[in-house]
Amino acid sequence: MSLTDPFKVLGLSRDTATQSDVKSAYARLLKVTRPEDDRAAFMELREAFEQARRTVPVQLPIAEAPAKTSVETETGSQLLMPVRRIEWHYDDALNWNFDTSPKGKLSESVIRWMVAGGPDAATRVPAFAEARIALDKHDADAFLDQITEFIFAATDPEERRHTKPVWEPIEGTRPAWLTDDLIRALANDIGLLQVRPMNAYTARSFNTVQALFASVLDRNAAAAPVDVLEKFQHEQNEAYKDDHGSYFDRHQKAWVDLSPVGVAMADLKAAFDANADDMVETCKPILQREDIQALDEFQNLDNQLRFHIAEASGGNSGIRWPTYADWMTPDLLALLDDTFGWTRHFGNHPWERQQYDWLHRVLDRHGALSAAADRERARAREHAQAHASEPRRDARMPGILELFFARPRTLMITYYVYRVVQVIWRLAV
Amino acid sequence: MIIGIDLGTTNSLVSVFTEQGPVLIPNSMGATLTPSAVHMDGQERVITGASAKDHLINSPGATAARFKRLMGTSKTTLLKKKAYSPEDLSSFVLRALKADAEVFLGQEVSEAVISVPAYFNDIQRKATITAAKLAGLTVRRLINEPTAAALAYGLQDKEAENTFLIVDLGGGTFDVSILEMFSGVMEVRASAGDAFLGGEDFTDRIVTYFAKTLGLKLSDIEASELSRLRAVADHAKHLLSDEPRVSLSYRHAEEERILSLSRDTFEDLTADLVNRMKVPLQRAIGDAGLSASQIDRIVMVGGATRMLSVRNLITRLFKRFPEYALDPDTVVALGAAVQAGLVSRDVALDDVVMTDVCPFTLGFETSRKTGADGHFENGLFMPLIERNTTIPASRNQMVETVQLGQTQLHLNIYQGEAPYVRDNIRIGSYKITLPYNTADYEKVDVRFTYDSSGVLEVIATTLATKETKTLIIENAPGAMSAEAIAKRFKELERIKIHPREDAVNEALISHVTAAYGNALGRQRTEIGMLLGEFEEALRTYDKRLIAHTRSRIEGMLKSIEGSSVFD
Numbered sequence: 001m002s003l004t005d006p007f008k009v010l011g012l013s014r015d016t017a018t019q020s021d022v023k024s025a026y027a028r029l030l031k032v033t034r035p036e037d038d039r040a041a042f043m044e045l046r047e048a049f050e051q052a053r054r055t056v057p058v059q060l061p062i063a064e065a066p067a068k069t070s071v072e073t074e075t076g077s078q079l080l081m082p083v084r085r086i087e088w089h090y091d092d093a094l095n096w097n098f099d100t101s102p103k104g105k106l107s108e109s110v111i112r113w114m115v116a117g118g119p120d121a122a123t124r125v126p127a128f129a130e131a132r133i134a135l136d137k138h139d140a141d142a143f144l145d146q147i148t149e150f151i152f153a154a155t156d157p158e159e160r161r162h163t164k165p166v167w168e169p170i171e172g173t174r175p176a177w178l179t180d181d182l183i184r185a186l187a188n189d190i191g192l193l194q195v196r197p198m199n200a201y202t203a204r205s206f207n208t209v210q211a212l213f214a215s216v217l218d219r220n221a222a223a224a225p226v227d228v229l230e231k232f233q234h235e236q237n238e239a240y241k242d243d244h245g246s247y248f249d250r251h252q253k254a255w256v257d258l259s260p261v262g263v264a265m266a267d268l269k270a271a272f273d274a275n276a277d278d279m280v281e282t283c284k285p286i287l288q289r290e291d292i293q294a295l296d297e298f299q300n301l302d303n304q305l306r307f308h309i310a311e312a313s314g315g316n317s318g319i320r321w322p323t324y325a326d327w328m329t330p331d332l333l334a335l336l337d338d339t340f341g342w343t344r345h346f347g348n349h350p351w352e353r354q355q356y357d358w359l360h361r362v363l364d365r366h367g368a369l370s371a372a373a374d375r376e377r378a379r380a381r382e383h384a385q386a387h388a389s390e391p392r393r394d395a396r397m398p399g400i401l402e403l404f405f406a407r408p409r410t411l412m413i414t415y416y417v418y419r420v421v422q423v424i425w426r427l428a429v
Numbered sequence: 430m431i432i433g434i435d436l437g438t439t440n441s442l443v444s445v446f447t448e449q450g451p452v453l454i455p456n457s458m459g460a461t462l463t464p465s466a467v468h469m470d471g472q473e474r475v476i477t478g479a480s481a482k483d484h485l486i487n488s489p490g491a492t493a494a495r496f497k498r499l500m501g502t503s504k505t506t507l508l509k510k511k512a513y514s515p516e517d518l519s520s521f522v523l524r525a526l527k528a529d530a531e532v533f534l535g536q537e538v539s540e541a542v543i544s545v546p547a548y549f550n551d552i553q554r555k556a557t558i559t560a561a562k563l564a565g566l567t568v569r570r571l572i573n574e575p576t577a578a579a580l581a582y583g584l585q586d587k588e589a590e591n592t593f594l595i596v597d598l599g600g601g602t603f604d605v606s607i608l609e610m611f612s613g614v615m616e617v618r619a620s621a622g623d624a625f626l627g628g629e630d631f632t633d634r635i636v637t638y639f640a641k642t643l644g645l646k647l648s649d650i651e652a653s654e655l656s657r658l659r660a661v662a663d664h665a666k667h668l669l670s671d672e673p674r675v676s677l678s679y680r681h682a683e684e685e686r687i688l689s690l691s692r693d694t695f696e697d698l699t700a701d702l703v704n705r706m707k708v709p710l711q712r713a714i715g716d717a718g719l720s721a722s723q724i725d726r727i728v729m730v731g732g733a734t735r736m737l738s739v740r741n742l743i744t745r746l747f748k749r750f751p752e753y754a755l756d757p758d759t760v761v762a763l764g765a766a767v768q769a770g771l772v773s774r775d776v777a778l779d780d781v782v783m784t785d786v787c788p789f790t791l792g793f794e795t796s797r798k799t800g801a802d803g804h805f806e807n808g809l810f811m812p813l814i815e816r817n818t819t820i821p822a823s824r825n826q827m828v829e830t831v832q833l834g835q836t837q838l839h840l841n842i843y844q845g846e847a848p849y850v851r852d853n854i855r856i857g858s859y860k861i862t863l864p865y866n867t868a869d870y871e872k873v874d875v876r877f878t879y880d881s882s883g884v885l886e887v888i889a890t891t892l893a894t895k896e897t898k899t900l901i902i903e904n905a906p907g908a909m910s911a912e913a914i915a916k917r918f919k920e921l922e923r924i925k926i927h928p929r930e931d932a933v934n935e936a937l938i939s940h941v942t943a944a945y946g947n948a949l950g951r952q953r954t955e956i957g958m959l960l961g962e963f964e965e966a967l968r969t970y971d972k973r974l975i976a977h978t979r980s981r982i983e984g985m986l987k988s989i990e991g992s993s994v995f996d
C-alpha cells in the first residue's frame with residue numbers, strides 16, 4: 001500500500017475534486033500508464049484512483065453557498081470558486097453538535113447564552129434578533145429549529161425521544177436555566193415558535209416546547225399543537241410513494257407496502273405466523289410469483305427475508321445463539337435456501353458477512369446447511385465423474401513392486417528372462 | 430503480427446486487427462467458425478473443424494469434441510488408442526487456426542491473444558497457455574470472453590459513458606460481466622459465472638429425452654449411434670429457437686423414427702439449467718454495487734443465448750429486451766483482435782484502455798489458535814486478493830510458523846468465497862523450507878501477484894534469510910513443466926496435419942458419409958453412389974473435374990437432405 005497522497009498522484013486538489021474529476025484524471029493518466037507496460041506504476045495509479053473515489057463525496061461537498069466574489073487566477077482567464085466546508089464539533093458537556101456555518105455559529109452563541117441563564121438580556125437579545133434577521137429566510141428558520149431542538153432535548157433528559165415513535169408526544173420537564181424571563185425573550189424577541197415546524201420530528205419538539213412555554217406566555221396558551229402524525233404521514237407518502245399505491249396507514253401507524261415485494265413479504269410473514277401444516281405449500285407459490293422474479297425485486301425480497309429471519313431468531317439483539325421460532329421448520333428453511341442459495345453465500349461487506357454467518361447458524365438447526373452442502377458435493381461429484389481423471393502419462397513411475405505384481409505380463413516376462421538366463425548359465429557351466 | 434483467437438467449446442475463430450478494425454479470418458473452407466473438433470484419420474493425420482465434426486458420427490473412436498470442458502483436468506481422450514490430453518487436442522485446433530491466419534496474412538504468426546471464459550480458474554488458464562505453446566504460439570495475453578465482447582461493443586462508441594452487462598452463454602460456459610465505460614476507459618467492475626453451464630447441457634437434456642422416447646438406456650447406446658442422436662438433438666435445439674415444435678427423422682435399428690419435441694417440453698426439461706443462470710447474474714450486479722435498473726445496456730453473447738428461454742429470463746430479470754447489435758457467435762473473436770491490437774500498440778487504439786478483474790477470491794489455508802493449550806483449528810481460508818479486484822494486482826501477507834523449530838511450511842492456495850478451505854477449490858500447494866530456529870517463530874512474507882491474463886504468481890520471502898522464491902505450483906492437476914511441454918511439442922509436431930488444400934474435399938466426404946449414416950433405403954443407396962462418384966473423381970487428381978463433381982454433389986445432397994439433420 002502506497003503512502004503517497006492519492007490526490008497528488010492524480011494531480012488533483014483534495015478540497016475541490018469531484019467524482020468526475022477523479023474519473024477523468026484517472027482516464028487521462030491510464031492512457032500513459034498502461035497495465036501491460038508498467039505493472040507497478042499502474043497498481044499505484046489504481047490504488048490512488050480507488051482511494052480518491054472513496055474519499056470524494058458523490059455530490060459536491062456539503063458546503064456553504066460559494067462566496068459571491070470570484071477569485072481570478074494569475075492568468076486571469078479562469079474563474080475559481082472556492083468551496084468552503086462546514087466543520088462540526090461536539091460539545092461533551094452540552095451533549096450537542098455545533099457547526100461553523102453562520103447560522104450554526106449564531107445557534108451556538110444563543111445556546112451558550114441560554115444555558116448560562118440568559119445574562120445581559122438587555123444588550124444580547126436585540127443583537128441576536130438582529131443577527132437572525134441578517135440570515136436568509138431558510139437559514140433563519142433553520143436557526144429557530146435548532147434552538148427549539150436544543151430546548152426540547154434539554155427537557156427530555158431520559159432521552160425518550162429516541163425510543164418513542166415520533167407521533168407520540170413527549171412531555172418535557174423544564175430545565176432550571178429556562179427561566180420565565182428567558183422564555184419571554186426567546187418567544188417575543190428572538191421569534192421562537194413563530195414559524196411552523198418543517199418536518200414531523202421538529203413538529204414534536206415544537207409541541208413539547210410550546211406546551212412548556214404556554215404557562216408563561218398566555219397568548220400561546222390556546223395554540224393548538226401541530227398534528228405530528230399527519231405531517232409524518234405526508235412525509236412518508238412523499239418519500240416512499242410508488243406505482244403500486246403503497247401508503248402510510250394513519251390508524252395502524254404503519255407503512256402499507258402494496259408493491260409486489262411488499263405483498264409477497266406480508267403474505268409470507270402471515271404464512272409463517274399461522275405456521276399451518278401446509279406452510280411450505282403456501283409459501284412456494286408466493287416465492288414463484290411472476291411479479292417478483294425480476295432481479296431488483298428478487299434481491300429486495302431476499303434482503304427483507306434475511307432481515308426478518310435474523311430478527312425473529314434474535315440475530316439483531318446481540319445474543320450468541322439463535323432462538324428458533326416455531327415456524328422455522330426444516331422444510332421451510334430448505335425451501336428458502338433453495339430459492340435464495342443462502343448457504344452458498346457469505347456476504348461481501350463485513351456487516352453482510354455477519355448476517356450470513358448468523359443465517360447459516362439458523363439454517364444449520366436441522367442440518368439444512370449440511371443438506372445443502374451435500375447437494376453441492378453431489379453436484380461436484382457429478383462433474384468429477386463427467387471428467388473422471390485417468391492417471392496422467394507423466395504422473396509418476398510405478399513402484400517396482402507394483403511393476404511386478406500388478407501386471408501379470410511383466411511377471412511372466414521376468415520369469416522367462418530368468419529361465420533363459422538360467423539355461424544359458426547351465427550351458428556355459 | 431499478433432492474432433486474436435476465440436477458442437470455444439463448440440466453435441473456434443481467429444481474427445486480426447487491421448486498419449479497418451478487427452477482421453475475422455476465414456478457414457480453408459471459407460467459413461469463419463471452425464468447429465472445435467479433432468479427428469485422427471486412417472493415415473494418422475489430424476483433421477480439425479467441420480469435417481472432424483462430421484467424423485464424430487462416422488468414427489467416434491477417432492474423433493474428439495467439447496474438450497474445452499476438460500481443460501485443467503487430467504482426463505485424457507483416446508484417439509486411435511493413443512491418449513491425448515485436453516491441451517493436446519486444443520493445440521490441434523490452435524494449429525489449424527494459426528495456419529489459416531498465416532495463409533490469410535501471408536506471413537508467419539507466432540503470437541496470439543486467446544480468449545477464455547471469465548470464470549476459468551488458474552489451472553484452466555495455465556492449461557490454455559500450455560495448449561498454445563504446444564501449437565507453437567506464444568500467448569501474449571489471455572482475455573476474458575465477456576470482456577472481449579465488451580471491447581468489440583465499446584469500440585463502436587469510444588467516448589460514451591455507459592454501464593454494460595454482458596451475458597455470455599456459449600457451448601460450455603456461462604459468464605456475466607459488468608463494465609463501466611468512461612473517456613475511453615473500459616473498466617470491468619465485476620465478473621461472475623459458472624464454468625460448467627452451457628448450450629451443450631441443453632443438448633444433453635434433449636438427448637436423454639429422445640433416448641427415453643426411443644425406449645433406450647443412454648448407457649446402452651453405442652458411440653456412433655449416440656453421436657448421431659446428439660446431432661439430431663442439437664438440430665432440434667436450434668430449430669426450437671425459431672419454431673414452437675419440431676419433428677425430425679432419425680434412423681434407429683434400420684427403421685425410421687420421428688422424434689418430436691415442443692418448446693414447452695424443452696423448457697420443462699431445462700428449467701433448472703435456466704434457473705442456475707440467475708445466481709451469477711445476481712452476484713455480478715451485487716458485487717458491482719449496482720441495481721438492475723442502473724444497467725444501461727444488456728448485451729448477449731454466445732450461440733446459446735439464441736434460445737428463447739434464455740432471452741426470456743434476461744427480459745424478465747431486467748424488465749427490458751437485451752441487445753444483439755453484433756453477431757453473438759463472432760463478437761468474442763472480434764474483441765480478441767482488438768486486444769491483440771492493444772497489445773501490439775496499434776495507434777488506432779491509443780485512446781482506449783481496458784482493465785479487468787479477477788472473478789474469484791484467492792487466498793491460502795491458515796490455522797488459528799483455539800485456546801491457550803496449543804490447540805489449533807486448521808483449514809481456515811485467508812483471502813488475499815478479493816474477488817473483483819482490478820488486475821494486475823499484488824497483495825501480501827505475513828505468516829508465521831505455528832511451532833518452534835518448524836522447518837517446513839506448506840502453503841495451500843485456494844480459490845473461493847467460503848470461510849473454510851474445505852468448501853473452496855484448491856489450485857495448488859507449495860513447500861517452503863525454513864531455517865531451523867527454536868527461539869522464534871519464523872516469519873514468511875507471502876505475496877500473490879495476479880497478472881493481466883489472470884494468472885497467479887506466488888512469491889515467498891523468508892524474513893530471517895531474506896531469501897525470495899517464486900513458487901511453482903507443484904501438484905495442480907494438469908500443470909506441466911517447461912521440459913514436459915517441450916517434449917510433448919516435439920511429439921505432437923511429428924503428427925501430420927491433413928493437407929490444407931484438401932480440406933474442402935475431405936469435408937465433403939465426411940459430410941456425405943455422415944449423411945449416409947442417417948439415411949435409409951433408396952436415399953441411402955443414392956448417397957452411397959454419390960460418395961463413390963466423388964472418390965472416383967478424386968483419384969483422377971484432375972482439379973477441374975474434382976471441383977465440378979463437388980459442386981454437383983453438394984447440390985444433390987441438399988435436395989436429398991431437405992430438412993434433415995445437416996444444415
Ligand SMILES: Nc1ncnc2c1ncn2[C@@H]1O[C@H](COP(=O)(O)OP(=O)(O)OP(=O)(O)O)[C@@H](O)[C@H]1O
Pocket residue numbers: 436437438439440441497574598599600601602603627628629663666667668670730731732733734735736757758
Ligand atoms: N440458434 C440456436 N439456438 C439454440 N442454441 C444455439 C443456436 N445456435 C447455436 N447454439 C448453441 O450455442 C452453443 C455454441 O455457442 P458458441 O459458439 O458461442 O460457444 P463456444 O464459444 O464454442 O463455447 P464457450 O464460449 O462456452 O467455450 C452450442 O451449444 C450451440 O448448440
Ligand SMILES: [Mg+2]
Pocket residue numbers: 435437438574599600731761
Ligand atoms: Mg464462446
